[in-house]
Amino acid sequence: MSTRNVRKDKTNGPGKSVLQKSVRIRDVAGVAGVSTATVSRALSNPELLTEATRDSVFAAIRATGYRVNKAARTLRTRQAGAILVLVPNLGNPFFSQILAGINQRLGENDMSVLIADTQNLVTAGEFLVDHFLNSQIDGVICLDGSLPDSELEQFRTNGVADKIVFACEWVHSAGLPSVRSDNIEGARLAVRHLYELGHRKIAHVTGPGDNVLTHARRQGMLEERARLELPVRDEWIVRGDFSLESGRSAALKILDLAERPTAVFCASDQVAFGLMSTLEARGLNVPEDMSVVGFDDIELSDFYVPALTTIRQDRRALGTKAASLLLECIDPKTTARADRLKPVVVGVDLVVRESTAPPIEVPAGSPG
Incomplete structure (x- = not known):
């Protein structure tokens, strides 16, 4: 008998394993010692569970090799399970940590991350609207503050402006949520x-x-x-x-x-x-x-x-905070709040290294 695509699953308690063709959510619940509803909650709203329960569920997921059926979830929730990130220049190393922060936060919510370089888009507005209307994405994090008003207007016209968050850069006239450094x-x-x-x-x-x-x-x-x-x-x-x-x-x-x-x-x-x-x-x-x-x-x-x-x-914080804000915006259980339009400002620090020193001729009365 071939064992291809068959996993070993500890569904009979510690130290016992069985062979089965697919792992179901009830198998995870059995290993974790919780209900199937708790497993579902851990996958969809982990913040509602205690840390101990979350840890137990996710340990069981790893042990059993359970994988979420994203196609079924999409049909059930009418969500794509993916977020698009617009980057003005993927060749710029500055954006790496922001993207890492976004990926980390969205990964915790079982969301996929798609990335597009706005330098290669003829019209970002039309591109985004198409992705929304074709149910390919649930929201957008935009790192490009140079989008023209004509493209931003497409978001409003098509009713998707409430699913877009700016990070790092922003557009003053857009009236959209943003996360930025000080x-x-x-x-x-x-x-x-x-x-x-x-x-x-x-x-x-x-x-x-x-x-x-x-x-x-x-x-x-x-x-x-x-x-x-x-x-x-x-x-x-x-x-x-x-x-x-x-x-x-x-x-x-x-x-x-x-x-x-x-x-x-x-x-x-x-x-x-x-x-x-x-x-x-x-x-x-x-x-x-x-x-x-x-x-x-x-x-x-x-x-x-x-x-x-x-x-x-703190570029990673820019990414994680932007992702958290977007998740809040696209959550159907949350209501719109005016305070979301107030910019989230992340603090900065001076890092002193070797490229600065007192001038050779220090002006009279200066420090030092």
Whole structure:
């Protein structure tokens, strides 16, 4: 007799095994010592059970090899069991931890994660609506804040706007739930750190002009610069776009200035890497000749030489919180709440490494 596709299942108590062609929910219940209703509840609403009961049920699921019949669940609940995540650039390592957080939280609810790169979509709005109407997805987490109003209007017209959550980036006019880092405070921390080291000539390399993160970080930089009464020069604010190449271009512009800054706050780590490598290639040392601060704290920041001082975003928390918020939005048992439209803000931290130091000539009266 062939035993292909046959599992060993401990359904007769500890130490006993039987051969059966498929594992059913009642088998899991028998191993866990609970009712079939409790097993179903553990799969659909685990937060309603005690931790001990959840652990017992999931241990039984692993022991028996039970698999949820997603097709049957889709017919029963009229849900696809999948969430689509829109990413503006899958090649950017910044998004890896956000996606990991999303996958972790949704996996706990037996939801699948689909990913689409908006750079390859002609119209994201039409793409999403088609997926919704064809019952391929239950909701969307959007990491791209550059979606035009015309596409957002498609969500409202087709009645799916209440199943979309923005994470990291957002669209002001959308009126949709969002989870974001405290970008303004992060910029303030960066400028304040440089000031406390003794820097007064502080430049800023921005992100792309139409990006919400660019505006928030520039706002924080300007507010802290004004509070500290730092000198203002228009040429010390250089347009970038979050890329390595824009960091290289910014470095060349800064090197050509008649009066160079002694420190640079970059709107992303990628910009900072491009800037530092170009400064070093042109004979300047970081941080001896120029201090550099980034924003994001991607994995490379700690391994770059010199290791980058930066603003750390809790990217995994951005992902898990966005997923939790979306699960709440799409749960048919929950009702709409106005407070869901209030942004969920995740705190940031300054991580000091080797790319910042006091300027060679410390201004009189400065700290230290």
